[in-house]
Amino acid sequence: MTRTPTGTGPTRRAVLGGAGLLGLGLALTACAGPTGKRDTANTVTLALNRSLVSLDNKLNQFDAAVTVQRAVRQALTAIDEKLQPALVLASAFDQTSPTEWTVQINPKAVYSDGRRVTVEDVKVAMELYQKVEGSFVAPQFPEFPEVIDQGSGKFILRSQEPIVALPWLMSNILITPAADNKAAELNSGVGSGPYVVAEADTGTGNYTFKINEKYWAEPKPTVETVYVRFMPEESSRVTSLRTADVDVIDSIAADSATQLQGWRDVVVESVVGTRFDHFFFNFRKPKNHPLSDPEVRRALSYAVDGNAIANGIMSGSVTPATGVVPQTLIGWAETGKFEFDPGKARSELERLGVSNLDLTFIWESGEFPQDAATMEAMVEFFKPVGVNVKLKQFEPGGDISKWRRGEAGDWDVLGNGYGNQTGLALTTLQGMYASTAEQAKTHDDYHGFIFPDIASLVRRASAESDEAKRNGLMAQAQKKAWDQTPSLWAFVPNAVLAHRTSVQGLSLTPINSYDLAKVTRA
Amino acid sequence: MFRYLALRIAQAILTIFVTVTIVFLLIRLAPGDPAYAYAGPLATAEQLDAVRRQFGLDQPLIVQYFHFLGGIFQGDTGTSYSFRQPALSVVMDRLPYTITLAIAAIVIAIIISIPLGVWMARRQNTGREATASILTIAGQSMPDFWIGIMLVTLFSVLLPWFPSSGFETWGGLVLPALTVAILQVAVLSRIVRREVAQTLQAPFITVARSRGVAGAGLVWGYGVRNSLVPVVTALGTRFAGLLNGVVVVEVVFGWPGIGSLVVRALETRDYPLIQSTVVVTAILAVLVQLVVDLVYPLLDPRVRLGRKVVS
Numbered sequence: 001m002t003r004t005p006t007g008t009g010p011t012r013r014a015v016l017g018g019a020g021l022l023g024l025g026l027a028l029t030a031c032a033g034p035t036g037k038r039d040t041a042n043t044v045t046l047a048l049n050r051s052l053v054s055l056d057n058k059l060n061q062f063d064a065a066v067t068v069q070r071a072v073r074q075a076l077t078a079i080d081e082k083l084q085p086a087l088v089l090a091s092a093f094d095q096t097s098p099t100e101w102t103v104q105i106n107p108k109a110v111y112s113d114g115r116r117v118t119v120e121d122v123k124v125a126m127e128l129y130q131k132v133e134g135s136f137v138a139p140q141f142p143e144f145p146e147v148i149d150q151g152s153g154k155f156i157l158r159s160q161e162p163i164v165a166l167p168w169l170m171s172n173i174l175i176t177p178a179a180d181n182k183a184a185e186l187n188s189g190v191g192s193g194p195y196v197v198a199e200a201d202t203g204t205g206n207y208t209f210k211i212n213e214k215y216w217a218e219p220k221p222t223v224e225t226v227y228v229r230f231m232p233e234e235s236s237r238v239t240s241l242r243t244a245d246v247d248v249i250d251s252i253a254a255d256s257a258t259q260l261q262g263w264r265d266v267v268v269e270s271v272v273g274t275r276f277d278h279f280f281f282n283f284r285k286p287k288n289h290p291l292s293d294p295e296v297r298r299a300l301s302y303a304v305d306g307n308a309i310a311n312g313i314m315s316g317s318v319t320p321a322t323g324v325v326p327q328t329l330i331g332w333a334e335t336g337k338f339e340f341d342p343g344k345a346r347s348e349l350e351r352l353g354v355s356n357l358d359l360t361f362i363w364e365s366g367e368f369p370q371d372a373a374t375m376e377a378m379v380e381f382f383k384p385v386g387v388n389v390k391l392k393q394f395e396p397g398g399d400i401s402k403w404r405r406g407e408a409g410d411w412d413v414l415g416n417g418y419g420n421q422t423g424l425a426l427t428t429l430q431g432m433y434a435s436t437a438e439q440a441k442t443h444d445d446y447h448g449f450i451f452p453d454i455a456s457l458v459r460r461a462s463a464e465s466d467e468a469k470r471n472g473l474m475a476q477a478q479k480k481a482w483d484q485t486p487s488l489w490a491f492v493p494n495a496v497l498a499h500r501t502s503v504q505g506l507s508l509t510p511i512n513s514y515d516l517a518k519v520t521r522a
Numbered sequence: 523m524f525r526y527l528a529l530r531i532a533q534a535i536l537t538i539f540v541t542v543t544i545v546f547l548l549i550r551l552a553p554g555d556p557a558y559a560y561a562g563p564l565a566t567a568e569q570l571d572a573v574r575r576q577f578g579l580d581q582p583l584i585v586q587y588f589h590f591l592g593g594i595f596q597g598d599t600g601t602s603y604s605f606r607q608p609a610l611s612v613v614m615d616r617l618p619y620t621i622t623l624a625i626a627a628i629v630i631a632i633i634i635s636i637p638l639g640v641w642m643a644r645r646q647n648t649g650r651e652a653t654a655s656i657l658t659i660a661g662q663s664m665p666d667f668w669i670g671i672m673l674v675t676l677f678s679v680l681l682p683w684f685p686s687s688g689f690e691t692w693g694g695l696v697l698p699a700l701t702v703a704i705l706q707v708a709v710l711s712r713i714v715r716r717e718v719a720q721t722l723q724a725p726f727i728t729v730a731r732s733r734g735v736a737g738a739g740l741v742w743g744y745g746v747r748n749s750l751v752p753v754v755t756a757l758g759t760r761f762a763g764l765l766n767g768v769v770v771v772e773v774v775f776g777w778p779g780i781g782s783l784v785v786r787a788l789e790t791r792d793y794p795l796i797q798s799t800v801v802v803t804a805i806l807a808v809l810v811q812l813v814v815d816l817v818y819p820l821l822d823p824r825v826r827l828g829r830k831v832v833s
Contacts, residue, residue, distance in 0.1 A: 047687075047776070051786070053605050139564070185606045202605060203615020204778035229688055231776035232786075235671075240687045240776065243678045396789040401558035431564065442567040 042521055044503055045227040047237045047246040051205030052228055054185035055197065057174055058132045066421070066513035068228055071209060073174040073191035076103060076122070077167050081509050083274070083330055083423030085167035088217075089117055089175055089192060098162040098465045101145070105153035111190040112212045115177055119155045123147040124178035131183035137172045140427060142462060162463045164470060168422040194221040194517035205230025221517045241266060241498055250497040250512065253369055254317035260498045269508045270496045272319050274420040276326050276428060277368040278490035279304075279361070279378070279413050283448030284406050290354045291412060297485035299348035300359075303385045304489040305340045309377060313370045314491075321490035324433065324481040328492065328510045331425030331461075333475035335482035338489050345385045357387045362403055363415030364394045369493060375415060378488075405443040413488055414447060421511055425474055426462055433481045434458040454480045530815065534808040541804045542594070542797060546587060549788075549796055556791040560603045577603065590797060599801060600794030604786065609794035613780065613802050619689060620779040623771075624764035626695050627702035628757065635707045636753070639714020640746055646719055654711075661708030670701040670774035687776035698775040702768050706760055713756050717749035724748070750821045758814030762807040 052065055055072045070078065076090040087093060092104040109117040129137050130144055138144075145157040145166065157166060180189050188197045194217075195209035207228040211221050229246065231237045237249040238256045242263055252260070260266045281297050290296045306320045321327070323335045349355070361378060363371055372393070379389045392411070394400035402408040404416075420428050434455040435445035454477050461473035495512035505518040557573040558565070565573070574580040577600075578589060593599055602609040638654065645651040677697060678686035685694045721727065722745045730744050769781035780799055787795035818825040 051605075187607075201615060202607065203612045203783075204619070206778065227690075229776065230778065231687060232782065233773040233776065236687050236774055236776045239674055239679065240685075243674075243682060243686045245678075245685045245687055397554045397559055397791045399553040399555070401563050402555065404563065439566075444566040444568075 042223060043225040043227065044223045044248065044519060044521060045229060045246045046248045046250075047229050047231040047240060048205070049232060049234065049237065049249075049251045051230040051232075052207060053202060053205070054187045055189075055191070055200070055207075056176075056186040057137060057172060058129055058183075058185055066511060067516055068207070069174065070193060070513070071195040071226070071516040072193045072197060073176060073186075074193050075171050075173050075175060076105075077171045078515075079168065079171050079421075079423050079509065079511055079513075081507055083328065083510060085171060088171075093167050093170075095164075095166075095465060096156070098463075099159050101157045101163075101166050102150075103155055103157060105155075106216075107153060108216045109192055110214055110216050111177060111192050112196045112214055113190045114214055115190070117153075117175060117192055118178070119147065119149045119153065120178045121175050121181070122155065122173075123149075124181050125173055125175050128181055128183045129173055140172065140422065141169055142430075162465050164462065164465055165422060165424050165426055168424050168427075172421060192216070195226060198225070215517075217517075219517055222520050223516075226516065238498075241500065244500060247503045248497060248499040248506065250495075252496050252498060254315035254496075257317065257496050257498065258315055265501050266498055267501055268496065268498045269506060270317070270494045271508050271510050272326070272328050273493050273495040273512060274326050274328050274423060274510045275417050275493055276321065276420070276432075276490060277318070277415075277417040277493055278321070278486075279415050279488035280447055280449075280486060281488065282410075282412050282414065283450070283486075285412075285448075290352075290357060293352065294484050296349070296352055296354055297488075299345050299352060299354075300382075300385075300387065301485055301488050302339055302341045302345035302348065303381045303387070304338065304378065305381060306338045306489045306491070307340065309374055309489070310491060313373050313377060314493075317369060317496065318491040318493045321487075321492055324478050324486060324490075325425045325428040326420065326492040328423075329420060329425040329428060330423055331429075331471055331474045333425075333471075333478045335479050342381070342384050349385065349387075355386065358390065359387060359412040360390045360392055360410070361413045361415060362392045362394065362400065362411045364396060364398070364400045366396065367415060368417050371415060404447065406448070407443060417493075423511060425478075426458070426470075429458045429474060429477055429481075430462065433477065433486070449484075449486055451480065451484065454484075530812055534805075534812065537808055538801065538804045542590075542801055543587075545800045546590060546797060549791070549793055550583065552791075554791045556603055556793055559790040559792070577601075594801060599798040602787075602795040602798075603792045604790045604795065605792075609792075609798040610802075612795060613783065613798045616778055616780050616783050617802065619777060620765060620781070622689075622695065623698055623702065623768065623777060623779060624761060626699035627706060627764060627768075628761050630699055630703035631706035631710055631760075632757070634703070635710035636714050636746070638707070639711040640718050640741060642711065642715040643718035643722060643745070644741060658708045658711050661704050662712075664704070665770075666701055666705055666768070667770045667774050669704050670697070670771055673697045673701055674774070689777065694775075698768075698771050698777050701771050701774070702764065706764075709760070710753070710756060714746075714749070714753055717752050718745050721745045721749045747821070751818060751825070754814055754817055754821060758810050762810040765806045765810065766803045 052068055055069050057069055074088050076088060077085040077093060078088045080086040089106055089109050090103050091106040094102050096102045105117055105119065111117065126144055126147060142163055143159050143161065145159040145163060148156040148158055150156060175192065176186060177190060187202050188200050194212055194215045196212045197207065198210045199208040209226040211224055215221065231240065234252060234256055238252065238260060240246040241249050241260065257268050261268050281291055285291045310316065310318050310320050320338060322337050323332055325332050361375055363375060365371060375391050379391065382389045399408055403411055404414060418428060418432055432446050433449060435450050436455055437450055439445040440448065440450055457473050457477035461470050461477065464470040464473060495508060495510060497506065497508055499506055502522045503519060504522060505520045506514045507518060508514050557570045557579060561569050561573045578586060597610065599610045601607065602612050605612045642651050642654050674686045674697060677684045684696045685691065688694050727740065727744055730740055735744065766780065769785055771777065772779045772782040780803065784796065784799050787799065
């Protein structure tokens with residue numbers, strides 16, 4: 001055996017091993033420490049839960065995207081903290097007749113390349129929003145108004161029927177120079193917003209924005225660089241916020257928000273949102289089915305302990321509904337409160353002759369906060385009432401849409417949410433409670449909720465230019481819808497975001513958005 | 523050699539063809555309709571039909587299949603439904619991240635697992651070897667998401683040395699690569715240990731010893747070198763696996779690789795994106811295996827590509 005002489009200093013192996021370890025240490029040190037993280041002075045990093053596919057909303061828009069897309073491209077109006085339309089590219093937006101709105105483009109409004117915002121840009125944008133297939137914006141317009149140029153940046157938006165919500169709806173039409181606009185998503189290019197795109201990697205959802213030096217409005221942005229990153233996993237977003245790898249995260253669940261509230265360098269902001277999450281009954285049941293009777297539906301609703309779900313399972317991050325649309329929306333009317341009384345549920349069901357009722361609840365994973373736990377609670381709520389609940393959970397991308405449309409299996413209650421980007425009760429009422437028999441023929445109705453009197457009230461409200469009369473019509477529609485007990489229970493989730501204390505000026509609106517130009521770095 | 527290469531390339535093409543065909547059929551057998559995912563839950567029947575027409579989903583399956591195959595030869599695998607851009611370019615945007623992570627992880631794994639495996643082989647049936655074995659088995663048993671969270675807690679939260687997510691600096695690569703590497707080290711070191719231990723029992727080792735070869739020269743020059751073929755095979759297989767994406771690690775570290783892309787594509791039934799990912803990863807896997815095969819003669823002169831091993 002070969003022996004190494006002892007007492008003559010370190011062996012060759014020890015020297016090589018030491019050198020290897022030293023090299024590894026140096027390599028890791030080079031990556032770690034101050035150089036391991038980006039210089040955060042005058043930069044802000046936003047982590048989004050969904051990939052920002054584009055900087056345009058013709059086809060894609062989710063809550064947080066509103067913030068980012070509008071940092072580059074602007075609309076004539078924007079929805080403010082009170083859900084009212086605020087003027088952005090328009091300096092005036094007035095109803096001059098029941099079917100006409102006269103708009104003046106702000107003469108100061110220019111794009112980042114110095115070009116002026118023109119009426120032609122608005123006209124082309126409106127045409128292109130109609131041309132794309134699968135747009136979520138287009139269906140919100142009862143009809144697209146015609147753009148009539150009056151010269152000097154003034155134009156008329158003329159429709160066949162009155163569109164009272166037009167200033168709200170126009171907040172979703174982002175304006176791009178006509179020559180550069182396309183009937184497709186725009187990932188780069190010029191806009192009139194406070195930031196310009198410095199780098200865009202749509203595949204990874206990572207973007208870098210720099211200040212638009214030609215930004216024309218006030219306040220001027222002060223954060224030099226904004227990074228946008230796509231981080232789908234909530235726990236990763238929370239950890240990254242704690243370690244200051246990102247500065248702002250949004251769409252976080254109640255337990256993460258609670259966890260972050262105890263962290264001294266982090267602030268959690270929360271406002272009641274505009275989305276309506278509900279356990280909607282299937283209204284496509286045959287007439288002799290118990291669920292076709294509104295009294296049975298009402299009796300079943302007594303079995304659900306809404307406060308236990310809101311405060312226990314969802315940690316107070318949602319507000320139980322007191323109507324058929326979110327209470328934050330303009331035009332909302334209080335119609336009643338969900339009552340929890342299992343004894344009453346049982347006695348009412350007995351009185352109505354309903355026994356041995358089996359119900360199937362369906363939902364898609366992630367559709368609302370704590371979805372699985374809430375559905376399991378539903379099963380327990382109905383046990384003492386003598387109703388057997390079966391759960392059927394769909395994974396995203398599965399067949400739930402076919403089930404919802406009545407084209408697959410039968411179901412009784414759907415756990416689901418209905419978003420609202422306009423801030424108007426009218427939009428939600430039109431979508432959920434104004435379906436027609438004509439739509440039912442092609443399964444385009446909202447789960448069989450077809451009540452011609454309610455639909456007629458909603459239609460009249462949408463064409464009524466007098467605000468008081470419109471609100472009166474909407475209140476009637478909401479009362480009639482509530483009397484039908486469309487939902488077993490419903491709630492309005494909060495819009496929640498968390499940010500480092502060093503990042504300020506985030507005024508979160510109920511549509512889960514904020515103005516990036518107002519964000520500052522301490 | 524050229525005959526062998528031609529044969530392997532033909533095999534590779536056949537493998538890719540069979541893989542993409544199976545995937546093409548399987549994703550269409552799964553529940554879910556891309557038209558709903560594209561047009562949204564409130565789309566009308568008319569809008570759904572329009573979307574199906576737009577993407578050719580109203581065509582018979584065989585027509586869709588030949589359209590897809592024809593597209594591959596032209597480098598066009600369709601437009602991603604969710605990204606609304608060429609699916610192949612979406613995959614290629616993500617590919618550098620996946621390759622970077624896979625290479626970093628496999629390099630770390632090689633640096634650690636080979637010396638560790640040799641060390642264990644030389645100390646068979648000792649207390650130290652048993653301890654190392656327990657550690658490697660533990661490393662193999664620990665879920666990668668847990669390892670990732672622990673590393674983030676230790677090196678991002680408690681000791682703020684490395685970023686917890688993203689890849690904006692090289693520091694961002696350290697924790698995800700270590701997370702992936704730990705599992706690879708656990709597996710590879712045990713393979714190295716087994717192979718080297720077996721080789722060290724071989725008659726030619728005794729012959730070498732009798733000629734005065736000993737110590738590191740014997741172990742590394744004779745033992746390890748003659749154990750490398752199965753080790754390289756395992757390395758190639760594991761590297762090819764990493765190129766398919768490491769979904770959990772990508773999710774934990776917000777790493778924009780191919781794995782998380784596939785998950786998203788499956789959720790939205792984005793057929794072109796799923797198919798493009800499969801085409802790209804299948805090509806990569808086949809290439810890696812081909813390289814591994816070409817390396818064999820360099821490691822073992824007895825190996826002649828395209829012929830039987832000379833014994």
